[in-house]
Amino acid sequence: MATKVTMEALSPTMEEGRLVKWVKNEGDAVKTGDILAEVETDKAVMELVARADGVLRKRLANEGDSSPVGTLLGVIATADENIDALVGGGAAAPAPAAPAAPASAAGGSTAPANEAVAETKDTAGATAVPDAPAQAQGEASTPPQEKAQATAQAAPPRPAAAPPRPPAARPPQQGNGARPAAGTQSGGRQRSSPLARRLASERGIELGKIQGSGPGGRVVKRDIESAVSGAGGRSAARSAAAERLAAEGDFRDVPLTQIRKTIAKRLAESNGPIPTFFLTAELDVTRAAEMREQLAEMGDEYKASFNDIIIKATALALAEHPAVNAHWLGDKIRQFNRIHVAMAVAVEDGLITPVLFDADRMQLWEISAMARDLAGRARERKLTPEEYTGSTFSVSNLGMFGIDQFTAIINPPEAGILAVGGVEEKAVVIDGAVTVRKRMRVTMSCDHRVIDGATGAKFLQTLRRLIENPLLLVV
C-alpha cells in the first residue's frame, strides 16, 4: 500500500514550508519515523519523518522548493508497487498520518515545535491514558474480594519520593533539534496530570526536567510546586529579579528572524564556523583592590580574588543582558534565565571549565569558596561531569601569568567568553591630572550570530559599572 509523503504542518501556525534538504534518496528503504527531509517552517528547520515503512520511491519536490501544507512531496511504497496513479494524481492530498498539531496540544501549548514532532513520533498509536483501574466492568460473576485484589495488584508501584533537584539545567543536547520530550518513561513520554501540564505551561517550566512523584512517574501538581519553590533554593536571600527569572523557567528560545539568519550565514562564511569578534575594555580596579584588602582584613572566609570579583560581576551583568547569556542552537538562540558561569582552569595537560551554577545568586564569599574548591579538584582531576558542563557563559583569566590582554576562544554553543588580563598600576589622566590607578583589561569574544557589537558593548558597560563600583557586588 503506497503512502504519500506530504508537506505536514510541523508547527501550529505553519501554512507552507520550504524543503531544505532531502535526507533520503529515491530507492532508499525507510521505516516509520525515519527522517526523510529537512523542512524550514515559519519558525525553524524541522524534520519531516516517514509515516510508513517501505521504499522512498519518488521525490516530487526539489530542495529549496516552498510548498503549502498538504502538497505531495514524495511517495513511499514497496519496491515493485505501481505508483503511477499517485505520482500523476492530485497533489493536495491530506497527510496520511496524524499531523503534529494534536501532539503539540498534549505537550503543552508552549512546547517548541520540534518537541511536537518528537512527541508525534513517541506517541504514535499510543494514546496517553491515565492508569485506569484494571477492573473488568460488567462481570457480575467476579466476587468482590477477588476484584478488589486485582485492582490492588494492578496499581503501579509507588515511586520514590521526589529526589532533590539536579544541580543545574543541563546544556541542551546538540544535534538535529529532535530532543526527546522527557526523561524517565520507558516509552519516552513524560506522564503528567492535566493540571500539572497547565501549571508547568503557565510557569514556564519544562515538564521533562521534573521527576514525577505520582504513579508511574506521573508529574502532578505537587511536583510543579516543589520545582517552583525549590528553584535556586540555595540562597534564601534571593533577589526579586532572581525570583522573576525562576518563575519564568530556565530559558527562553528566541526564534531566528530573517535578519538574524542572514547575519549568521554571511558571517559564518566569512570567519570560520563561529563568526567571532572581540571587544576590549580597560577597567579601573583600584576600588576593587581596596575592597579585596578590606575583605581580607575581615577574615579568611571573606577573602576574594580578582577572579572571584570578575565572576560575580560577570554573572550580575549577564542578568541584565540575557541576550549575552545565550546559546546558539543552529535553528534558534536559547537565552537562559539562569546564569551558570564557567571558569577556565589550567590543568597539567590542558584546561577544564568547572561551572559556578546560579553565580548571580551567590554571595561573593560563596563564589570564592566554590571557585577555590572547584579549581583545586580540577587540578586533581576529581571533578564530576556535572561540575564542568552546563555553563551559559565563560570567563578565562591569564592575569596571574602576567598577560596584559588576550582573546579567548568561545566554547560552543555559548555565545561569549570573557578573557581577563592582569592588574597593573598605570598612570592615567583623571580630571586633567595624572594619577596612578590599578587597571585591568578584559576582552570579550562574541559569537556574532548571537551577539551584535552594540549588545556586547552594552554588556561590557554594565561590567565596568559593577567592577569600578564594587559595592554593587555586595549590596
Added chain:
Amino acid sequence: MAVVTYRDALTQALREELQRDDRVFLMGEEVAQYNGAYKVSKGLLDEFGPMRIVDTPITELGFAGIGVGAAMVGLRPIVEFMTWNFALLAIDQVVNAAAKMLYMSGGQYKMPMVFRGPNGAALQLSAQHSQAWESWLAHIPGLKVLTPGTPADAKGLLKSAIRDDNPVVFLEGEMLYNTKGEVPDGEHIVPIGVAEVKREGSDCSIITHGKMVLVAMKVADELAKEGITLDVVDLRTIRPMDVEAIAASVQKTNRAVVVEEGWELCGVGAQVVDFIQRECFDDLDAPVIRVHQEDVPMPYAKNLERLAKPDAAKTLAAVKKVLYLD
C-alpha cells in the same frame, strides 16, 4: 431551628402541601390506616380524611396508573411506593406514561405528580430489596430525580417536588428516616437542580448524593484530623444535574471522588465523571475515582453485605489515592 428526623421532615412537607393545595393527595400501600410502612404519613388520615390519604391494594402498576390519570385531569397526586424495589412493577407507568405524557400530548397534559419511597439498601434485605435505582430513573428524559440526604433537604425538596408540574421521582432512604438534623420551620423550599456544598475544603472533592452524603461527611471528619480538608458536594438532584457546582468544586480542589450507592457500570458517578473530564480537564491532578456497590447482587450474609456496600473506609482510601497519599 428545630432538630427533627428525616421522617418527620417529610411528614411536615406532606402536611403543609396537603393544607396548602386541596388538589394534592397521597396514595399507596398502607399510607392511611397504618400511618405508612415507615410512618411518613403518620396522622395524615385523621387530618385530611380517606379521600386525600388513600390506601391501595398491593397493585403498584394499578395505583401508579391511577396517579397518572389523576394528574392528567388536574389533581396533584403523591404516589408512595413501599420501596422503590416494588416500583419496578409500576415502571411502565413511570417511564412510559408519566415521563412522556407532556411530550406525547404535544403539551396538552401536564404531569404534576410525585413518585416517592425508600431507595437503596437497608440492612440484610438481600438482593431483591437492596437496590438503588437513581441511575435507571435519571436516564429517562421527562423525569426529575431527587435524592435528599438530610432532613432539611427532604422537606425542602419534597415541597418543590409537589409543586412541580412535571413527574418527580423522589428517592428516600430507609436508613435515613431516623437521622436527625435542623429543619427550618414552616415554608422551606429547596430548589430542584441545585447542589449544595455540605462541607468546604480544598484538598479533594467528594461528589455524592442521598445516603452517601453521610458517609462523605464522616470521611471528611476523619481526614480533617490529618489536616486534609474535603469539599463535599451533595448533588441533591440527579436530574437535572448541577454541573456548575461540580465544576466549581473540582476546579478548586483539582481532584474528585464520586460516591454512590448503586453499581458502577453506567451509574450516576459515570455521568459525574464525564462532566468532570469535559469541564475540568485542565484542572485535574489525578484521575477521578468512583466508590460504589460491588458489581454483585446484594448478598444477604451480613459480612458479605458489608463488603459489597460502598462505605467510609472505601471512600477514604479513594480520597487518599487521588491525593497520591496511598
